[in-house]
Amino acid sequence: MLQTVLDAKPSEETIAARDTTLAAYHFMLRARQLDDKFAALYRAGKIHGGVFLGRGQEALSAAVGVSLKKTDVFAPLIRDAAGRLAFGETIEDAVRNYLGSALGPMRGRDGNVHRGKPLEGYFPMISHLGAMISVVNGALFARRMKGITGTVGATCLGDGATSTGAFHEALNQAAVEQLPLVLILADNQYAYSTPTSRQFVCADLADKAAGYGVAAHSVDGTDLAACLKTVGAAVGGARAGEGPQLVVAKLLRLCGHGEHDDSNYVDPKLKNSPLGRDCLKVAEELLVREKWADAADLARWRHEITGEIEEAVARVRREPAPDPYDEKWLAISSQHLTDLHDDDAGS
Amino acid sequence: MLQTVLDAKPSEETIAARDTTLAAYHFMLRARQLDDKFAALYRAGKIHGGVFLGRGQEALSAAVGVSLKKTDVFAPLIRDAAGRLAFGETIEDAVRNYLGSALGPMRGRDGNVHRGKPLEGYFPMISHLGAMISVVNGALFARRMKGITGTVGATCLGDGATSTGAFHEALNQAAVEQLPLVLILADNQYAYSTPTSRQFVCADLADKAAGYGVAAHSVDGTDLAACLKTVGAAVGGARAGEGPQLVVAKLLRLCGHGEHDDSNYVDPKLKNSPLGRDCLKVAEELLVREKWADAADLARWRHEITGEIEEAVARVRREPAPDPYDEKWLAISSQHLTDLHDDDAGS
Amino acid sequence: MSITYLEAIREAQARALRDDPRVFIYGQDVGAFGGAFKATKNLAKEFPGRVLDSPISEDAMVGMAVGAAIEGLRPIIEMQFADFSIVGFNQIVNQAATLFWRTNVPCPITLRLPFGGTEGGGPFHSQSIESIYAHYPGLVVLTPATVEDAYSMLLEAVAIDDPVIFCEHKFLYYHLKAEKLPSEALPIGKARIAREGRDLTVVAYSAMVHEALEAAAELAGEGWEIEIVDLRSVKPLDTDTVMASVARTGRLLCVGEAWPWGGVTAEIIARVASEGFGLLDVPPQRLNAKDTPVPYHPNLWMAHRPTARAIAVAARKILRR
Amino acid sequence: MSITYLEAIREAQARALRDDPRVFIYGQDVGAFGGAFKATKNLAKEFPGRVLDSPISEDAMVGMAVGAAIEGLRPIIEMQFADFSIVGFNQIVNQAATLFWRTNVPCPITLRLPFGGTEGGGPFHSQSIESIYAHYPGLVVLTPATVEDAYSMLLEAVAIDDPVIFCEHKFLYYHLKAEKLPSEALPIGKARIAREGRDLTVVAYSAMVHEALEAAAELAGEGWEIEIVDLRSVKPLDTDTVMASVARTGRLLCVGEAWPWGGVTAEIIARVASEGFGLLDVPPQRLNAKDTPVPYHPNLWMAHRPTARAIAVAARKILRR
């Protein structure tokens, strides 16, 4: 009898879990569909330069985004469309950056995954792998110096990027300063075409944590529920003052390095292993199993998002492209310094 | 009865241990006295630039030198006078480099601890910390490619230098390639004035090994016998094909960062702790205890070495200094490239 | 048959591997995958154990090349993009470049840097940083502009006993084709007259040679004969050939795709002004990229770098003086 | 009372910390120890929590400064030697220098680089790498030559909303003294006439200004009046002041302590030749260090860098034309 009542009335935690999972799923779905659209635009020759997708990594990425507050700091990487959306980026801005709109966050100066709004705590990556971590450290350090408490800074990295000196210096720096950094490693088995066996020798990337004196968390990156739980715990730990947190997620990149890459080097055994599961499918099964959504819901959401994306693309394509004659060709902000003398030095 | 016979006739191992220890001690003593001489010359204003001593680190450094074969590769760092001598450097060459003799290994072009003979497997450090490790990797890689087996490459680093990206990239590279690298970390509690608490957070630098998938060895760096054993085992492991070996020695730098530094920042507690023991004294006690030497021997050796050093200094001071007019001001070896056109471009 | 600039680079590496057992290639994804641009396609299979994938560790990649060079090998290091070579900058300029001078031991390594702008490349996949390397003593910096030079200069780079920064232009990879590989070539250190003319000397290198040629063709229609010097190598610089050309034309325009402050165009003008002042009938001029990062959007990118049109405009100004 | 160039740098930092709560200092051994050269002596005590020892991680040091700048702080980063800034090069040229252009968010960081040669410094503690930084868009590169400028320009550097490479010359640290700190100063971007003259313009910066002044004094004894322009800032470059001086003298010699290929002297000559060709009566000349690493032995070092004697020799050649 008591049992029946409990079953009928879900606990607060269950409600919270449902809401978070649904929210995260929505960002995953939006990211997947957005990525698909970029891939289509790429194939149609409508995008300048490369297109880099997060297919197979949406669960992890969305978990990061939904675990953060808007007042936190987030420096996503190439496969983080889901996390970006969850952190507050609009579909429109993502499209603008890929199409090089003058109204986009980077005004056509930088493109594709290189986008962000630093003053909103959303840091735009430079390409050099590992370089963003210490920048996040700096923001966290500054906030502490300014007396702002409770901020967390999260940034994402691939298995391959752990081989960079920048990764090492920055994670160590965060540990020495005991900063609330959450460093998420997406171990997706390859760095471009290079398998992890040519990248590191430790059994698990989480083995690196002890050497830095930071907490480690491991998670199945194909499992949204697990990602939410683990990333949530890591973010919570950082927020509670427990110092840097290293999260290692195992998964498989379900696309090429970029859309120019057919990724025929990926071992079929991996594709057929649990790592090769599509996290979006896994999440949908969870929603259905928990009765948080049914097939009709899923179809409707898909449809709605498609509409939103198509509309955004149509709108952005009417936006102005950057105009070289309007452009201020000036890389420093102190205009008085260049006004003074430097007309151009032969440029 | 049997016991007495055994006592009277030391085992082969005991003899080998004695010989190795005595050899290592000799290099320690030579290094200490050489360093003292450089310090004296520095105070007398006879040396250009800085003087960097290995006081307190001779046991570790000598252990590295005596554990290597002449056909191995060795890239010492600033505090390795003992290891250099053990690897085959002459006192004369060390003096030449400090006095800038034109006959020295660097011909006055580089000075003090920046010396070596690359073609003899003795690599001269550049100043940028961590940068020599991957160079050693390259030599080991090349030898393997050429089919040369049984080579080991050793290089030394301080606690502070573990914070460099170069350290990380290179140790990881050695692990991925499974090179016979022996990386010796002298954790001497300070990087210049900076205590290890501002440099890393892990309990022990050996904790880093697991993250790289390499073997770890810890040792009391003030204890020659322990250093010989541990470094010997690490070198043996590398030679036996067991991949990179990380040796972490704890000790204290018993001098300033350089001779310009009075090191008044060193915590007196550390000086009075076991870490603050003078490894040379510890080694002498061992020799006396084991009856491998007595006070008279020690005094005689000291005296002999003093003579050797004084003689070398006197000789080197008569050697020519580099002559700018004789100097070939050319940084590339392909002279035909510069002969062709570049007279000087304003130099 | 025809062969692209990119294929020529592959062929040169195949030949270097074939002819010299000391050669090996090390870089990200250069193995089975054949490299981000496919410049090492099939080489790992053809030369087992000699074409190796590296971790994403540019610093250690270069350091390891130096160590291998000391031991007598002749490594070729592929940087995935020139822009990422900056992560290995310390090992390049302080380790590799100083080795010979400090120790008398040569350092024969070749660093292949896919460089220069392409449409949509953006700030971190488009840089022209040849001048950064040329400023440091101890490095040879090459900038081939033709398929033939890409081939022969890469072979010569591997043979040279010094660290070579081999700047291969990504824009030329697929755009540029030749009938066949060359059997002989100008030696490194000699510039080439890419087009003869008597009215103006345009000094260029790498992709800019082709923009200059296009401009020259346009100006020919207006009756001007432009001489184009393709530097081929920016360090060493063949001042003699430049000077001889300026002696003929009396006018000089230097064109580079790099940023304007310092660099190749400044160096050329400084040399001609100080050593060949009397040869100049009018002030020497230069044309560089703008002093900002390289923009992503093609509209901006095409305004950022010198183009045939911009060269023609600059040339006309000089010609009319 | 008298104050050295080094003390002026300390005082400027003390004042910046005092006047602006957003300022902090981060670098190896800058805390309790006061820095390798004592440029931050006592500051950690005076300003608790705002002068911090960093690990030996130049890349992360600069990255962290950028992040702090985004959050509104104004970090000063001390590199122990300019030569080691190369380990943080990527963060400087690709992260800090591109931030404003890419995002419209300023990046007010000051990187203090103790640079230039001293006796016995050797290849890795003597480098003059200002040109490497000046080549990249987005950076301001300052080279104060006097105690007064060391003070006022460092204060202005901290106030500027862009990444500043502050090149402080180690040779001047102790050698140079002034009576007192300045109360006013030329703004950054303006060069200074360090000595007036009518026969020859010598353009120099940092330590070379003093070598040039010594040469000028020597030449004055021979009846020549040398005008010396102290650039103060190499990027931006005050071409106007240089040009005005050349307009007066008709003769130009550029002197730099850096390597000869490219760099400040090439940039100055290229600008004067292209924009002020008609002002020149004779070919402009330059004098740089030799194209090798900086040697350790003083005999070699003094021949490697331009000295007052070498400047006088070069000046006489130009004056006699």
Ligand SMILES: Cc1ncc(C[n+]2csc(CCOP(=O)(O)OP(=O)(O)O)c2C)c(N)n1
């Ligand atoms: C320092 C640096 N070197 C090389 C590259 C070129 N690059 C871009 S992505 C990539 C592979 C990254 O692999 P990983 O870190 O595993 O991330 P993933 O692409 O698998 O998500 C490489 C080599 C780079 N961006 N930065």
Ligand SMILES: Cc1ncc(C[n+]2csc(CCOP(=O)(O)OP(=O)(O)O)c2C)c(N)n1
């Ligand atoms: C990349 C780099 N940054 C800074 C320096 C300046 N520096 C020289 S020695 C030193 C301290 C080194 O400390 P540690 O590694 O612990 O070695 P120890 O001197 O204690 O033997 C520093 C900061 C350097 N040589 N290289």
Ligand SMILES: [Mg+2]
């Ligand atoms: Mg990966």
Ligand SMILES: [Mg+2]
């Ligand atoms: Mg130490």
